[in-house]
Amino acid sequence: MKTYALKQNLKQHYNLYTPEDFLVWKTLFGRQMILLQELACSEYLKSIKTVKFCAERIPDFKEVNEILGKATGWSLEVVEGIINEEDFFVLLSQKKFPATTWLRKLNELDYLPEPDMFHDVFAHVPLLTNQPFCDFFKTIGDLGVKNKHHSEVLTMLGRLYWFTVEFGLMKEKDKLKIYGAGILSSYGETKFSVSSEPTHLSFDVEEIMHTSFENDKIQDKYFVLNSFDELYNSIERIKAIVKGEKTVNL
Numbered sequence: 228m229k230t231y232a233l234k235q236n237l238k239q240h241y242n243l244y245t246p247e248d249f250l251v252w253k254t255l256f257g258r259q260m261i262l263l264q265e266l267a268c269s270e271y272l273k274s275i276k277t278v279k280f281c282a283e284r285i286p287d288f289k290e291v292n293e294i295l296g297k298a299t300g301w302s303l304e305v306v307e308g309i310i311n312e313e314d315f316f317v318l319l320s321q322k323k324f325p326a327t328t329w330l331r332k333l334n335e336l337d338y339l340p341e342p343d344m345f346h347d348v349f350a351h352v353p354l355l356t357n358q359p360f361c362d363f364f365k366t367i368g369d370l371g372v373k374n375k376h377h378s379e380v381l382t383m384l385g386r387l388y389w390f391t392v393e394f395g396l397m398k399e400k401d402k403l404k405i406y407g408a409g410i411l412s413s414y415g416e417t418k419f420s421v422s423s424e425p426t427h428l429s430f431d432v433e434e435i436m437h438t439s440f441e442n443d444k445i446q447d448k449y450f451v452l453n454s455f456d457e458l459y460n461s462i463e464r465i466k467a468i469v470k471g472e473k474t475v476n477l
């Protein structure tokens with residue numbers, strides 16, 4: 228997958244959004260929210276109101292950053308696309324989430340070779356108001372920075388990120404709900420992820436950190452949390468596993 232260099236001081240140019248951009252946002256937002264009312268976790272549905280996202284307006288990063296800043300101290304860092312792993316971990320450790328500002332075209336609503344703003348912002352940003360989720364997310368960044376020369380550890384952290392932040396599910400009142408951004412922004416995967424087709428496994432950081440994934444197809448397994456507190460409470464275990472991995476490879 229193509230990666231972009233992290234550049235300083237990139238900005239969102241709100242006045243350059245076209246009528247097509249607004250229509251794309253409105254179409255995707257409306258279509259996805261119909262599905263997500265039933266299928267997203269309650270914290271996502273609550274927090275999308277906290278960040279004031281709506282169909283009629285493409286989010287303005289300045290306003291979003293004010294809300295995130297007050298809620299958890301996180302902010303958005305404008306990027307052109309997927310950045311390299313090292314820069315990604317550095318940003319997370321600084322409570323910055325890399326986000327693109329461009330939107331897909333109307334004729335490619337369901338095919339995207341790389342994540343656009345609908346994925347980065349609609350799907351990722353609301354939960355950046357949730358403290359336990361953010362603490363977990365920052366831990367991945369901190370460990371990534373500390374272990375930048377340990378490729379095995381970086382692989383494990385990548386899996387942790389993949390099976391939670393991107394493709395995590397949660398159980399609420401015995402029903403499967405979505406919190407992973409890769410699912411929240413995917414019309415096709417939303418229903419599939421909670422159907423009986425894929426395998427649903429209990430959240431277990433040790434298992435996750437030893438489970439590989441493929442990033443170019445729909446998932447065949449998802450790990451299911453009970454709450455964001457469970458994510459937060461896994462932090463010490465993650466640190467212990469990372470420490471053990473380094474000891475083994477000394």
Ligand SMILES: [Fe+2]
Binds near residue numbers: 408
């Ligand atoms: Fe993502």
